[in-house]
Every structure is written in structure tokens, then in C-alpha cells.
Amino acid sequence: xxxxxxxxxxxxxxxxxxxxxxxxxxxxxxxxxxxxxxxxxxxxxxxxxxxxxxxxxxxxxxxxxxxxxxxxxxxxxxxxxxxxxxxxxxxxxxxxxxxxxxxxxxxxxxxxxxxxxxxxxxxxxxxxxxxxxxxxxxxxxxxxxxxxxxxxxxxxxxxxxxxxxxxxxxxxxxxxxxxxxxxxxxxxxxxxxxxxxxxxxxxxxxxxxxxxxxxxxxxxxxxxxxxxxxxxxxxxxxxxxxxxxxxxxxxxxxxxxxxxxxxxxxxxxxxxxxxxxxxxxxxxxxxxxxxxxxxxxxxxxxxxxxxxxxxxxxxxxxxxxxxxxxxxxxxxxxxxxxxxxxxxxxxxxxxxxxxxxxxxxxxxxxxxxxxxxxxxxxxxxxxxxxxxxxxxxxxxxxxxxxxxxxxxxxxxxxxxxxxxxxxxxxxxxxxxxxxxxxxxxxxxxxxxxxxxxxxxxxxxxxxxxxxxxxxxxxxxxxxxxxxxxxxxxxxxxxxxxxxxxxxxxxxxxxxxxxxxxxxxxxxxxxxxxxxxxxxxxxxxxxxxxxxxxxxxxxxxxxxxxxxxxxxxxxxxxxxxxxx
Amino acid sequence: xxxxxxxxxxxxxxxxxxxxxxxxxxxxxxxxxxxxxxxxxxxxxxxxxxxxxxxxxxxxxxxxxxxxxxxxxxxxxxxxxxxxxxxxxxxxxxxxxxxxxxxxxxxxxxxxxxxxxxxxxxxxxxxxxxxxxxxxxxxxxxxxxxxxxxxxxxxxxxxxxxx
Ligand code: SF4
Ligand code: SF4
Ligand code: SF4
Ligand code: FES
Numbered sequence: 001x002x003x004x005x006x007x008x009x010x011x012x013x014x015x016x017x018x019x020x021x022x023x024x025x026x027x028x029x030x031x032x033x034x035x036x037x038x039x040x041x042x043x044x045x046x047x048x049x050x051x052x053x054x055x056x057x058x059x060x061x062x063x064x065x066x067x068x069x070x071x072x073x074x075x076x077x078x079x080x081x082x083x084x085x086x087x088x089x090x091x092x093x094x095x096x097x098x099x100x101x102x103x104x105x106x107x108x109x110x111x112x113x114x115x116x117x118x119x120x121x122x123x124x125x126x127x128x129x130x131x132x133x134x135x136x137x138x139x140x141x142x143x144x145x146x147x148x149x150x151x152x153x154x155x156x157x158x159x160x161x162x163x164x165x166x167x168x169x170x171x172x173x174x175x176x177x178x179x180x181x182x183x184x185x186x187x188x189x190x191x192x193x194x195x196x197x198x199x200x201x202x203x204x205x206x207x208x209x210x211x212x213x214x215x216x217x218x219x220x221x222x223x224x225x226x227x228x229x230x231x232x233x234x235x236x237x238x239x240x241x242x243x244x245x246x247x248x249x250x251x252x253x254x255x256x257x258x259x260x261x262x263x264x265x266x267x268x269x270x271x272x273x274x275x276x277x278x279x280x281x282x283x284x285x286x287x288x289x290x291x292x293x294x295x296x297x298x299x300x301x302x303x304x305x306x307x308x309x310x311x312x313x314x315x316x317x318x319x320x321x322x323x324x325x326x327x328x329x330x331x332x333x334x335x336x337x338x339x340x341x342x343x344x345x346x347x348x349x350x351x352x353x354x355x356x357x358x359x360x361x362x363x364x365x366x367x368x369x370x371x372x373x374x375x376x377x378x379x380x381x382x383x384x385x386x387x388x389x390x391x392x393x394x395x396x397x398x399x400x401x402x403x404x405x406x407x408x409x410x411x412x413x414x415x416x417x418x419x420x421x422x423x424x425x426x427x428x429x430x431x432x433x434x435x436x437x438x439x440x441x442x443x444x445x446x447x448x449x450x451x452x453x454x455x456x457x458x459x460x461x462x463x464x465x466x467x468x469x470x471x472x473x474x475x476x477x478x479x480x481x482x483x484x485x486x487x488x489x490x491x492x493x494x495x496x497x498x499x500x501x502x503x504x505x506x507x508x509x510x511x512x513x514x515x516x517x518x519x520x521x522x523x524x525x526x527x528x529x530x531x532x533x534x535x536x537x538x539x540x541x542x543x544x545x546x547x548x549x550x551x552x553x554x555x556x557x558x559x560x561x562x563x564x565x566x567x568x569x570x571x572x573x574x575x576x577x578x579x
Numbered sequence: 580x581x582x583x584x585x586x587x588x589x590x591x592x593x594x595x596x597x598x599x600x601x602x603x604x605x606x607x608x609x610x611x612x613x614x615x616x617x618x619x620x621x622x623x624x625x626x627x628x629x630x631x632x633x634x635x636x637x638x639x640x641x642x643x644x645x646x647x648x649x650x651x652x653x654x655x656x657x658x659x660x661x662x663x664x665x666x667x668x669x670x671x672x673x674x675x676x677x678x679x680x681x682x683x684x685x686x687x688x689x690x691x692x693x694x695x696x697x698x699x700x701x702x703x704x705x706x707x708x709x710x711x712x713x714x715x716x717x718x719x720x721x722x723x724x725x726x727x728x729x730x731x732x733x734x735x736x737x738x739x740x741x742x
Contacts, residue, residue: 165639170648181644182626182655189641579630579640 006072021052021063021074026519032076033085033114035092035151037064038200039518042156047149048088049114052076060084086118093120095127096203097146103204110202110513111149132177137185139364140193140209140357145177148205153514154178154197161500163475164307166191178205190310190578194303194474194498195357195507202514208357208507211378212388218349218378219262226349227333228263229326230254232270233355233418233503234382236529240510241386242396247525249533256399257389258353268403269352270414272329273426275552276300277413277542279569280322280423281430282560284493288464293317295469295484295491298423300324302362303498303507305573307474312481313575318494321570323375325417326352326359327368329407330375331568336556345371351378353385355418355506358498367571381508406547412534413542419527420472420502421448421455424495428459428466429541435462443540449531451501451524454480456491467491473500501527586625595620596628600635609636610646614653623654659694659701661739663687664718668707676715680704682732683717700739 001016008025015024025032036047045065052063055073060081068074075081093115100106132145152169155178159165166180166189180189198206218226239250258266284296299305299320308315323331330350338345352359356379362368363376380388389396403409413426425445432440447457448468453476457468469491471480477496483489499506501523512522539545557565588596599616603609613632618624624647626640633640647653665671665680680702684690687700694701710716713725717735724735 159639159642166641168639168641168645170641170645172649179641181629181640579633 004068004070006068006074008074009076015068018067021066021068022050024068025063025076030076032063033117034064034514035110035114035202036153038153038514041161041200042153044152047151049085051081051084053078053081089114089118089120090123092149094123094125095129096149097129104207105204108511109204130177135185137187138191138193139187140360141186141195141198142207142209143186144205147203148178149203150176150178151202153200153202154206157196157200161473161475162194162196163478164192167197192303192306192498193358193361196499198357198507199509199511208381209360210384211380212384215351215378215380223347224349225264225343225347226351227265227267228258228351228353229267229269229329230353231326231355231418231503232273232415232530233506234353236418236504236526237355237509238382238386246520246522247529249529252401253396253399255403256401257394257396259401260394260399261388261392265404267407268410269326269329270410271407271547272325273414273417274411274542274545274548275328276322276325277426277430278548278560279565280320281427283320284427284431285434288492295494296320298495300423301497303358304477304496306358307498309573309576310578315481316573316575319573323368323569323571324362326354327375328569331370334373334375335568345373349377351380352376353380353382355382355503355509357381357507383508383510406551411542411545412537412540415534416530418503418530420497421470421495422502424448424468424470426542430543432461433541433543435464466493468493470495472497472502474498586627588627593631596631597635600632604636610638610643614647618653623657625655656692656694656701657698660699661719663700663702664705666708666716667704670711671715674714678729679715679717679727679732682729686732686736
């Protein structure tokens with residue numbers, strides 16, 4: 001590719017032809033404000049916040065989409081540029097429902113940040129406000145059209161990354177809003193609750209359905225035993241909410257802080273991930289040996305499950321019947337744990353801290369419960385947990401704590417569940433040992449790690465050549481399923497996660513603004529934190545987890561795949577309408 | 580969102596719509612010509628029809644709805660026998676055409692963009708019709724009514740109801 005020479009604010013820089021002004025400026029340390037631009041997701045030049053002056057050009061240009069050409073002389077902070085940006089921002093603000101003090105995105109809002117950075121101290125005009133009501137039809141997400149600035153980042157995340165497209169821009173001009181078709185609510189269309197739209201949104205126009213109040217109430221109720229569990233990916237990101245660098249594993253601080261919140265017990269979902277591996281590994285072996293439906297596809301990601309139900313119902317029989325790990329754990333807590341500790345199960349409140357908004361919907365599925373009790377009562381996102389910790393004025397970074405027995409510590413296999421390829425790798429560690437009858441030492445399956453959209457591998461376990469595929473992000477999942485459907489590829493075992501990068505990049509995770517997200521590989525850093533934790537654990541295989549093997553199987557469930565295990569730990573799926 | 584009538588699509592209609600889809604399917608930018616022809620055939624584009632187009636072209640329903648609501652040539656409602664167009668251009672608006680629109684909505688029991696259940700009246704808000712001298716202005720199937728006050732509206736509606 002040929003290089004071009006340009007100057008930005010007088011600084012000479014050489015970049016490949018076709019580089020955008022924004023990227024070129026970044027290279028020389030010049031920070032151009034943006035709002036609608038999300039690298040690789042939404043590159044449509046719509047908001048005009050990133051305007052720059054290019055000598056000789058008639059109009060100001062949007063830096064996020066304008067490709068540089070040889071000899072360009074670019075000015076990013078001239079008076080005309082600053083004035084144009086200021087007017088654009090004031091227009092946006094003038095019809096925005098400005099209520100920062102009581103907004104869920106207060107202090108983490110790109111619009112608010114820009115208003116401060118561009119030194120907007122007064123608005124000369126008050127625009128007409130949108131009067132569309134809140135959309136609260138979804139059990140996972142809430143949309144507030146009055147805060148939407150129509151940047152379309154959510155639309156792009158849903159349509160281009162997830163290849164779903166249940167939200168889009170409707171109407172035109174001033175009345176443009178972002179909404180599902182025919183003014184329906186998100187809960188009334190084939191949305192899978194993944195929350196990728198939410199983490200893409202620069203403002204408070206899409207948020208989670210919060211359960212913070214209900215959880216505080218349960219904690220305050222002396223009659224209730226509140227048992228909380230945290231998913232693997234939460235520890236890899238929650239530190240970001242408290243100023244720790246992206247990619248810090250903050251396990252100790254997190255557990256310590258949670259004990260401070262007043263939960264009765266703090267457990268690790270990773271333990272249940274180990275349990276999942278034993279159940280799912282058994283299922284895989286059975287299907288391989290008895291000619292069951294293949295490929296077996298993982299079922300841990302509720303966004304993926306709902307996607308399959310809506311868009312690929314012909315694959316429902318391929319899904320593992322295993323409940324997702326936190327649901328298994330919920331069922332164990334309300335049966336085994338209740339019995340062992342003489343607690344009336346109806347007094348137990350199970351809370352799951354998840355990197356995921358789809359889990360909020362999942363927890364409400366009628367099939368995920370027994371005897372009138374839901375396995376999991378409340379799901380909080382990583383962000384909601386952080387809010388509770390701040391509300392309790394706990395100094396997160398100074399906390400220390402350990403997950404509680406009898407369910408800790410989990411194996412390293414359980415920890416890596418949070419990254420794409422992790423479930424596959426964890427299952428392989430166990431299945432390979434079972435098939436070979438050995439305690440294999442070579443347990444890192446690097447072919448299934450990393451952020452390539454679809455990963456394929458063929459692994460020899462014992463005499464068996466097992467063909468694997470891993471997809472993350474539903475756009476990739478769709479491409480993979482189309483291939484399988486068309487008979488162009490055959491696999492034995494497939495892992496699918498709804499979110500790009502896996503749970504570490506889930507819709508419930510801390511929101512990093514575009515100015516970070518555009519330049520830092522967040523899923524990779526968070527994933528590394530999990531792989532590192534795995535490497536440092538003494539037990540790295542699920543079937544070596546003594547709690548699972550001794551307490552749960554020997555004393556209670558019998559064997560993996562037993563009738564009792566099926567009753568409590570497995571579930572069923574329903575085909576749903578595509579619209 | 581107001582209450583939505585469900586529309587039954589006959590097999591014959593389904594086939595005709597699918598034929599139109601097949602005609603454009605493999606072409607770049609198939610959506611707009613498809614919607615155009617389907618509307619010409621069906622008269623308007625209710626959700627049931629948009630779903631068929633979505634399925635046929637493999638384009639998400641929300642995107643199709645976005646396009647339908649973006650271009651004024653498309654309509655999600657059947658046209659009424661009489662279309663009341665109230666001008667909301669600046670001159671009319673300043674002279675109170677908003678109130679006139681409200682009166683029409685109140686008397687006919689529908690909102691702008693909707694059609695009465697008997698299919699007789701539809702109401703549209705429109706941009707300047709070039710009769711600013713007569714502001715505020717409404718038109719019914721091309722017939723212009725100017726310098727309106729709210730009290731005129733009932734009489735105008737009656738005239739068409741009795742026709
Ligand atoms: S979305 Fe941002 S600017 Fe709007 S009220 Fe919330 S914090 Fe303030
Ligand atoms: S939650 Fe996922 S499927 Fe639903 S609108 Fe957002 S991105 Fe689309
Ligand atoms: S909901 Fe958020 S991401 Fe979507 S268009 Fe509105 S402001 Fe942008
Ligand atoms: S137009 Fe460049 S960031 Fe929106």
C-alpha cells in the first residue's frame with residue numbers, strides 16, 4: 001500500500017493511503033472528539049462531532065470517515081472547527097432529556113463528557129423534546145427514546161455484529177427515532193437480550209432492567225438467606241469500575257467487597273462451570289458413542305439460546321440440554337445446599353452476578369425452576385454490582401476475600417468459561433482424560449483460544465479424532481450454522497457465545513467509552529486475565545474439583561448424567577417466532 | 580402505538596407478493612423497488628406484508644420498517660376514501676392549524692397517519708401546500724378549505740359523511 005504525507009495541525013505524518021483523518025491524528029497524539037463512530041462497528045459519519053478543516057476543501061469534513069490524500073493539510077482545532085462542533089453539540093443537547101444527576105450513565109456518558117470538554121456552559125436555544133415513552137417490555141433492557149441521540153451505534157451492533165437487526169432508525173428528519181418495527185417494544189420482537197446495543201450506546205438511552213433495589217431488600221430481610229454467585233468474567237472486568245487497568249483480575253477485591261454488602265454467602269459460579277463440564281462432557285461422550293445428534297452445541301450463553309430458538313430452530317436438538325452454570329448452581333443451592341444446612345428453600349434468595357443482560361431473561365424462564373421456585377431469583381450485571389459497592393461506600397481496591405466453602409475453590413477450567421473457546425477447552429481437558437484414562441499434562445488447547453471469529457480445530461483424544469468449532473458473536477455463529485446446515489462442514493462439538501469475545505465482553509460488563517474501545521482490544525485483555533488465573537490455579541480440570549466429585553456426585557447426584565442430575569441440571573428449549 | 584388491525588393475507592396475495600420479491604431478489608438495492616411494487620399491488624404495507632418481504636429478501640423487519648417510514652411514498656395504512664390533509668407548514672401552524680388537526684382527530688376518532696375503521700377517512704399532517712394566504716388550510720381529496728377555525732370542522736366532516 002502506498003504511503004501518503006500529510007500534516008495535521010502542522011505536524012507532518014506519513015500514513016498508508018486511505019487511513020482516516022481520525023486514525024492519522026491518533027498516530028501523532030491528536031485527539032479528535034467523536035460520538036457516532038465506533039471502530040469496525042459504526043462508521044457512518046452521522047453526528048459531525050469530529051469535523052476538521054482540510055485546506056482547499058469546500059466544507060468541513062468528518063474525520064472518522066474522511067480518507068487522507070497526499071499533501072493534505074489538516075486542522076483539527078481551528079476556530080471554525082471548534083465553532084461547528086460546538087453548534088452540533090448544542091443542537092444535540094437542546095433536545096436531549098438532560099437529567100445527568102439521576103441518570104444511570106452519570107459520569108460515564110460520552111455526551112456529558114463532550115459537553116464538559118467543549119466547555120458548553122449555556123444553551124442558547126431549547127429544542128423540541130421527543131415525548132416517546134420508556135420501553136420497558138424487555139425483561140433485560142430498558143430503552144429511553146428521550147435520551148437517544150440517534151447515533152445508530154446500537155443499530156450497527158445489532159445489525160452488523162450480531163446480524164440480527166431488530167432495531168433501526170425509523171421516520172426521518174427531526175422525528176427520527178431508533179426503535180423496533182411498528183413501534184413495538186424490545187420485549188415484543190425477536191431480540192435476544194445480548195446487550196451489545198447497550199454497551200455500544202454512548203448515553204443512557206439503553207440500560208439494563210435493574211434489580212438492585214430487590215436485592216437490597218432481600219439482604220435487609222432477616223428471614224431470607226441471600227446466596228450470591230459470580231460468573232468468571234465478572235472478576236476480569238469489575239476492577240475497571242474502580243479505576244483498575246483493563247485486564248486486571250480483581251477476584252479477591254470483588255469477593256471481599258461482596259461480603260461487605262451483606263450477602264450471607266459468596267460463591268463462585270466457576271464451581272458450577274465445573275459441574276457443567278461433567279454433565280456436558282458426559283453428554284458429548286454419549287452422543288459420540290451412541291450415535292446421538294451431532295454436533296453437540298454448548299448452551300451456556302442465554303443470548304445464543306434465544307437466538308437459536310428464534311432464528312435456527314432446526315438446531316434445537318443439537319443444543320446441549322445442560323442448564324447454564326449459574327442456573328445449575330441456583331438449583332443446587334435450593335436443593336442440596338438447603339438440605340445440608342437445614343434451610344427452607346423458599347427462604348433462600350439466589351442472586352447471580354453476571355457479565356450478561358440475557359441472563360436476566362433466562363432467570364425468568366418458567367422451565368428453569370422446580371416446585372414453584374425459580375433456580376435464580378435475581379440477576380445483576382457487573383455494572384449493577386459495582387453500583388451497589390459504591391453505594392455502600394466500600395473501598396473496592398482495599399478489599400480482600402475468598403469464595404466460601406463448600407463450593408470453592410473451582411478449577412482453572414471453570415475460570416476460562418468467560419472467554420471465547422473456554423468452554424470448549426474446559427470440556428476437552430475432561431473428555432480427553434476420560435477417553436484416555438490418563439491424567440494428561442498437555443491441557444492448553446491454543447487452537448480454540450483467541451479472537452478469530454470462527455475457530456476450527458481437530459483434536460485427537462484417545463483413538464477419536466474430534467472436530468471442533470468455536471464461534472463468538474452471533475454474526476459469526478450464523479455463518480458457522482449456515483455452513484453446517486448446507487453440509488459444507490461437519491463437527492462433533494461446537495461452542496457458541498452470543499457476545500464477541502465471549503462473556504468477558506458481555507452486555508452486562510463495564511462500559512468503556514468509544515475513545516478507549518476504539519483503540520484498545522478489550523476482550524483480549526479481559527480474556528488474558530482469566531487465562532492467567534487458570535495458569536495459577538493448582539487444579540485446572542473440572543473432574544479434579546474435589547467438591548464436585550465428592551460432595552455433589554458421590555454424596556448426592558450419583559453419576560454425571562444420572563436421573564437426579566437430569567432433573568435438576570438439564571432443561572428444554574422452545575422454537576420461537578422469527579419476528 | 581395505536582391499536583393495530585390484523586390483516587389476513589390470502590394464498591393468492593402471498594403468491595403475488597412472493598413473485599414480486601423473486602423478481603428483485605438477486606439485484607443490488609432490491610428493497611425499494613420491491614416495496615414499491617408490493618405497495619402498488621397491495622395498496623399499502625401492513626406489518627404482515629413487511630414480514631413476507633423481510634423473509635423473502637433476508638432483510639431484518641426493523642430495517643424494512645425504517646425504510647417504509649423514511650420515504651413518504653410508502654404507507655403502512657390503507658388509504659381512506661377521503662384523505663384529510665392538514666397543513667402544518669409554518670404559516671398554517673402559526674395560525675393554529677395544530678388546533679384544526681386536533682379537532683379533526685377528535686371528531687373522526689383517529690390520529691394523523693391513521694384511517695377510520697370503516698375505511699372512510701384518513702388523516703395526514705402535511706407540509707406547506709402553497710396556499711399560505713388562506714392559512715390555516717386543510718385539504719380533503721384535493722379540495723381546499725381555508726381560514727379554518729375549529730368550529731368549521733364538524734360541518735366539513737358532516738358534508739362527506741352524508742355524501
Ligand atoms: S444520557 Fe448522559 S447527558 Fe443524558 S442525562 Fe444521562 S448522563 Fe446526562
Ligand atoms: S439486545 Fe442484542 S438482539 Fe436485542 S436489540 Fe440489543 S443487540 Fe439487538
Ligand atoms: S440508543 Fe444509544 S446507541 Fe442507539 S442511537 Fe440512541 S444514543 Fe445511539
Ligand atoms: S461523524 Fe465522526 S464521530 Fe460521528
